[in-house]
Amino acid sequence: MGSTHGAISPTQIIDLRETCTACAGSMILEMAALSRLTGEPIFEAKAQKAMDELWKLRHRSSDLMGTVLNVHSGDWVRKDAGVGAGIDSYYEYCLKAYILLGDNKYLNRFNRHYSAIMKYISQGPMLLDVHMHRPHTTSRNFMDALLAFWPGLQVLKGDIKPAVETHEMLYQVMQRHKFIPEAFTTDFQVHWGNHPLRPEFLESTYFLYSATGDPYYLDVGKNALKSLQKYARVPCGYAAVNDVRTGKQEDRMDSFVLTETFKYLYLLFADKEDIPVNLDEFIFTTEGHLLPLALSGHGTNATRIGSDLEIENSEFAMSCPNTLSLFPDAVRKPLKHMVDGMCPRRKNKRRLTASEFSAADINHLKMLKEMGINIIALGDGRVQLLHTPAVAKSPLDAEEGLMFMQEMAELSKVQAQQPEPIPQIVSFPLNDETTGGKTAIITAQVGPAQFGEVLKGNKILKSKALTLVPFNGCSDLDEAQGSVLALGLIAIIERGDCMFVDKVRRAQKFGAIAAIVVDNVPGSSSENSPLFSMSGDGTDDVKIPSVFMFSVDAQKLLKALRLNPLTEITLKEVDDVNRLETEESMFHKLKVSVQEFLNKHTGIAIGGIERVVEDSGFKAYIGTDKIRITLENQKVVDAPMFKDKETSPSWSQSIKQVLNSLHQSENKEIFLPLTMLKLYYRSRTSDVFENDPAEQAKWLLSELSKHYYSRDDDSLIKATPTSQTSILADVEQLTKSKTVEAEKGDKNIHPDSTKSSKIIQILERSKQLEKLSILMENIDRLQMSQSEDLLNVLYKLKSSDDLIPSKERDQLKSDTKIHTNRIQVDEEIDNSNVKHVPGEL
Numbered sequence: 048m049g050s051t052h053g054a055i056s057p058t059q060i061i062d063l064r065e066t067c068t069a070c071a072g073s074m075i076l077e078m079a080a081l082s083r084l085t086g087e088p089i090f091e092a093k094a095q096k097a098m099d100e101l102w103k104l105r106h107r108s109s110d111l112m113g114t115v116l117n118v119h120s121g122d123w124v125r126k127d128a129g130v131g132a133g134i135d136s137y138y139e140y141c142l143k144a145y146i147l148l149g150d151n152k153y154l155n156r157f158n159r160h161y162s163a164i165m166k167y168i169s170q171g172p173m174l175l176d177v178h179m180h181r182p183h184t185t186s187r188n189f190m191d192a193l194l195a196f197w198p199g200l201q202v203l204k205g206d207i208k209p210a211v212e213t214h215e216m217l218y219q220v221m222q223r224h225k226f227i228p229e230a231f232t233t234d235f236q237v238h239w240g241n242h243p244l245r246p247e248f249l250e251s252t253y254f255l256y257s258a259t260g261d262p263y264y265l266d267v268g269k270n271a272l273k274s275l276q277k278y279a280r281v282p283c284g285y286a287a288v289n290d291v292r293t294g295k296q297e298d299r300m301d302s303f304v305l306t307e308t309f310k311y312l313y314l315l316f317a318d319k320e321d322i323p324v325n326l327d328e329f330i331f332t333t334e335g336h337l338l339p340l341a342l343s344g345h346g347t348n349a350t351r352i353g354s355d356l357e358i359e360n361s362e363f364a365m366s367c368p369n370t371l372s373l374f375p376d377a378v379r380k381p382l383k384h385m386v387d388g389m390c391p392r393r394k395n396k397r398r399l400t401a402s403e404f405s406a407a408d409i410n411h412l413k414m415l416k417e418m419g420i421n422i423i424a425l426g427d428g429r430v431q432l433l434h435t436p437a438v439a440k441s442p443l444d445a446e447e448g449l450m451f452m453q454e455m456a457e458l459s460k461v462q463a464q465q466p467e468p469i470p471q472i473v474s475f476p477l478n479d480e481t482t483g484g485k486t487a488i489i490t491a492q493v494g495p496a497q498f499g500e501v502l503k504g505n506k507i508l509k510s511k512a513l514t515l516v517p518f519n520g521c522s523d524l525d526e527a528q529g530s531v532l533a534l535g536l537i538a539i540i541e542r543g544d545c546m547f548v549d550k551v552r553r554a555q556k557f558g559a560i561a562a563i564v565v566d567n568v569p570g571s572s573s574e575n576s577p578l579f580s581m582s583g584d585g586t587d588d589v590k591i592p593s594v595f596m597f598s599v600d601a602q603k604l605l606k607a608l609r610l611n612p613l614t615e616i617t618l619k620e621v622d623d624v625n626r627l628e629t630e631e632s633m634f635h636k637l638k639v640s641v642q643e644f645l646n647k648h649t650g651i652a653i654g655g656i657e658r659v660v661e662d663s664g665f666k667a668y669i670g671t672d673k674i675r676i677t678l679e680n681q682k683v684v685d686a687p688m689f690k691d692k693e694t695s696p697s698w699s700q701s702i703k704q705v706l707n708s709l710h711q712s713e714n715k716e717i718f719l720p721l722t723m724l725k726l727y728y729r730s731r732t733s734d735v736f737e738n739d740p741a742e743q744a745k746w747l748l749s750e751l752s753k754h755y756y757s758r759d760d761d762s763l764i765k766a767t768p769t770s771q772t773s774i775l776a777d778v779e780q781l782t783k784s785k786t787v788e789a790e791k792g793d794k795n796i797h798p799d800s801t802k803s804s805k806i807i808q809i810l811e812r813s814k815q816l817e818k819l820s821i822l823m824e825n826i827d828r829l830q831m832s833q834s835e836d837l838l839n840v841l842y843k844l845k846s847s848d849d850l851i852p853s854k855e856r857d858q859l860k861s862d863t864k865i866h867t868n869r870i871q872v873d874e875e876i877d878n879s880n881v882k883h884v885p886g887e888l
Contacts, residue, residue: 077338109180113127146330169213175233192228197210211379223386241290285300404455418447473617494579498593502620514605532554562593576597665755674744
């Protein structure tokens with residue numbers, strides 16, 4: 048009985064509309080025992096009423112029961128009739144209630160049900176579900192593992208022959224699949240592959256051995272125990288098997304494993320003197336607990352239904368046991384090849400399992416082809432598998448191919464669930480032409496194996512190294528090399544031809560203290576490939592540390608060993624400093640990529656990334672929100688000549704003011720907001736670089752050069768009235784000037800002209816665009832969160848479309864009289880641009 052967790056409210060009871068037949072019919076033993084031990088008859092009366100109601104719900108012509116019913120209406124929800132899941136313990140308690148309580152009505156009911164089961168459900172050794180109201184029609188083509196209790200109940204009934212037959216069929220299924228699957232088809236294939244270490248089969252084995260004394264059932268129990276030890280044993284107990292085909296385990300151990308599975312195993316092998324009680328005086332409940340038969344003498348006055356007192360005169364009526372054959376060996380012989388004959392078993396061992404597979408082994412590739420598995424090799428050394436049973440060499444090969452693919456899928460899932468390995472570092476000195484004739488320390492990031500020791504913390508391994516012969520490490524070394532390796536060296540081994548763990552295992556055998564497996568895929572490196580972690584084969588016998596090194600780094604290591612065979616190699620975990628440098632490098636690359644994208648689409652720069660353009664002595668340093676323009680001293684005779692000097696008077700006056708501010712500046716430099724540069728550029732050109740501040744700066748420097756190097760106009764460097772140059776007020780404010788006019792330049796910010804007012808409005812509104820640059824400062828925060836990537840950043844940019852309200856955008860376009868199709872480019876980043884980000888970076 049399960050434990051309760053508080054009272055159930057009436058509302059909750061109403062919501063519980065369905066129950067299984069076994070759930071309602073498996074209380075009579077415990078409740079009757081409680082009543083007879085306490086003297087309170089209500090417990091047995093309530094349980095007896097449940098049994099009586101179930102009896103009334105049987106199909107009257109077939110005497111069969113369904114498996115699920117509605118507790119309110121009494122209607123059957125599932126009308127499948129069988130002996131397995133959903134109804135098993137109801138039949139068990141019908142018989143055991145008679146044995147414990149001595150009430151003949153329970154024996155009568157069981158006999159009626161048993162006759163119906165043997166007539167309709169039992170088909171030789173198999174027990175197939177039928178429709179309770181159409182008993183000659185099977186309802187499903189598979190059997191479930193819970194029906195394994197039935198042979199034990201038949202022994203209790205005394206019907207030994209069919210018990211031996213069904214048990215033998217189940218044993219053959221167990222031998223074929225290591226365990227009895229939760230459900231298997233009528234041709235004994237796996238229907239549901241899991242096996243939670245159920246006790247029913249061992250329960251029947253124990254009862255058959257008790258009834259016959261045949262040592263055959265001791266062998267059955269021995270083989271069952273071997274399977275448990277080999278496939279279910281874990282350090283903390285026994286794990287349920289998720290799939291009998293692959294052997295994958297679950298992190299689960301049900302309570303019945305101890306209370307029943309191992310109890311029946313113990314009783315099967317125990318001598319009588321090892322058992323503290325006489326089991327003949329007890330009966331087992333469905334959970335494997337013992338109730339004393341003496342309880343039948345503590346009778347209650349429970350009401351009995353008269354019609355149930357009439358016992359049928361049948362061959363099964365009062366026999367316990369009956370006189371059927373007690374020679375099970377003769378019964379089993381005709382069934383010897385039942386399962387194998389229906390679905391032939393392989394006599395030989397599996398040709399190839401997923402854990403043994405190596406893509407570099409030609410024989411393995413040939414075997415896969417015979418199984419109908421095609422292989423596609425990927426550029427990074429991985430392989431892709433495609434199974435087509437129709438092209439397999441034979442049906443048996445196609446079946447093995449299916450099993451191989453299932454195993455491979457399970458291995459992939461397990462590997463995907465493995466925690467991300469902590470990178471290791473291999474460092475060594477190298478002195479060649481690439482290091483300029485000086486000894487440089489080469490540091491390579493490598494991936495630790497999933498087997499053997501993994502260096503952690505301050506643990507460092509330093510030693511000389513030896514390249515194995517053969518280089519692939521797939522066969523034993525000669526004695527001479529083995530003796531050298533035993534001096535405590537690191538083994539260098541090439542990937543390919545056999546399993547990783549076998550290479551390292553062989554190196555360990557000959558005395559290596561560590562192993563470095565180098566990639567055989569040319570050009571692979573830690574920069575263009577994810578960290579690689581070598582997998583094992585499930586056997587924990589490798590103790591030395593081993594790592595995987597990509598090809599580019601491996602070539603440097605092998606060269607260092609050729610130049611100096613005594614080169615010392617250091618192997619350790621990536622320390623925090625190296626890890627931080629790696630992360631900073633990654634984020635720097637991210638910033639540069641975002642910068643390139645934004646320069647192309649918005650013209651906004653990220654802080655800390657400054658570009659320089661120059662033209663004829665002028666230089667522009669492009670920052671996050673402004674550019675710095677400087678002028679180097681250059682002789683007029685060396686100055687460039689410009690053919691096209693024509694320009695409008697107003698623009699010429701503006702350029703003069705810029706040059707004047709530059710000349711008067713203390714440091715010979717001026718600062719210009721990027722927004723102002725953009726307005727200059729759009730108002731004076733029709734080029735396509737309206738979102739590239741570098742191209743815009745080049746254009747401005749060209750304009751400055753045209754005026755600065757005009758020999759016939761000395762007034763270009765003289766101060767001029769500022770009434771028409773209000774657009775340059777911000778320039779003067781950002782420029783350190785020695786002149787009084789420059790110091791008082793902010794007085795000229797408020798001209799009366801309508802044109803100047805509109806320009807000031809444009810400047811104020813255009814400052815909102817600078818909010819995008821503020822948004823980009825959030826890129827720095829990525830260093831605090833490794834989970835965000837470039838695409839997330841760009842989505843943030845996409846969400847900033849509304850920084851300028853639509854009404855203000857319309858007013859801005861109206862005031863500046865700039866074409867709509869040009870100004871929208873820097874206000875929006877549309878979806879098509881965002882989608883193409885990965886290809887553009």
